[in-house]
Amino acid sequence: MKRVVLVAAIAALSIGTTSAQYKPAAGERTLEVNFAPLGGSPVSIAGIKYRSFGTETSAFRLGVFLGFGNTTTITQDENTQNGATDKELKDTESSFSINLQPGIEKHFAGTERLSPYIGGVLNLGYMATTEKSETQYTESLVGEDVEKGGTLNLGLNAVAGVDYYVAQHLYMGTEIGFGVGFNKDLTKKVTAQTLNQDGNGLVSTDTDSKAGTESSLQVGPNVIGQIRLGWVF
Numbered sequence: 525m526k527r528v529v530l531v532a533a534i535a536a537l538s539i540g541t542t543s544a545q546y547k548p549a550a551g552e553r554t555l556e557v558n559f560a561p562l563g564g565s566p567v568s569i570a571g572i573k574y575r576s577f578g579t580e581t582s583a584f585r586l587g588v589f590l591g592f593g594n595t596t597t598i599t600q601d602e603n604t605q606n607g608a609t610d611k612e613l614k615d616t617e618s619s620f621s622i623n624l625q626p627g628i629e630k631h632f633a634g635t636e637r638l639s640p641y642i643g644g645v646l647n648l649g650y651m652a653t654t655e656k657s658e659t660q661y662t663e664s665l666v667g668e669d670v671e672k673g674g675t676l677n678l679g680l681n682a683v684a685g686v687d688y689y690v691a692q693h694l695y696m697g698t699e700i701g702f703g704v705g706f707n708k709d710l711t712k713k714v715t716a717q718t719l720n721q722d723g724n725g726l727v728s729t730d731t732d733s734k735a736g737t738e739s740s741l742q743v744g745p746n747v748i749g750q751i752r753l754g755w756v757f
Contacts, residue, residue, distance in 0.1 A: 551577065553757055554755065554756050555573070555574055556752050571587055572587070572589075580631070587626075587627075589622065590621070593618065595618075599615055609663030613658040614658055615656065617653070618654045619652065621652075625646065629643035637688055639695075641684070646679070647681065647703075650674065650676055654671070654673075655673075667719075673713075673737070675709050677706070681702065681704075684699070685752075687752075695756070696753055696754075697752040705742045714730070
């Protein structure tokens with residue numbers, strides 16, 4: 525009797541293991557992040573990729589990146605000793621960026637756990653920057669210069685990659701690509717504050733400036749130097 529139970533248990537386990545579905549089925553979705561085991565920041569969630577499988581071999585993908593940064597530098601300390609009237613002054617740099625990467629993937633048979641694929645990805649990105657600088661003109665008047673700019677990013681890439689399912693609903697992968705990318709700095713909006721003619725107030729001047737703006741076009745291979753980690757749901 526014990527032998528029969530043992531054989532039945534082994535058979536059930538074998539059937540469960542054999543029938544395990546590692547790769548996504550039609551209608552399933554994936555989410556993934558990137559990590560660099562040997563890098564200074566092992567895990568990165570700056571970019572998240574979502575995939576929706578219409579069939580077992582075809583998927584729509586969407587990469588999303590949102591970022592914000594702010595840096596403040598003190599350029600002058602406040603000083604009121606011995607009759608001084610120095611105010612604390614600072615420079616501020618801030619940026620906001622958004623990037624969307626819609627695309628499609630075609631997956632091939634591979635093996636039970638290995639899923640190679642090719643695809644196409646469109647890159648749409650925008651970054652807005654703001655730089656502020658304070659200047660003290662009199663003991664009570666502090667002016668602020670503001671420069672606002674932006675950069676537009678467009679690209680189209682052919683990609684090839686592989687997913688390896690280390691367990692059910694969990695995979696690791698990598699990807700390479702070849703494509704074209706275009707970056708263009710937009711016209712800056714500059715607001716400058718200076719003393720008025722009487723020296724008792726500030727005057728603001730608004731101008732547009734293209735000084736220092738750039739545009740570039742790149743064509744060639746691109747490699748993501750990170751490992752993708754994702755899960756199926």
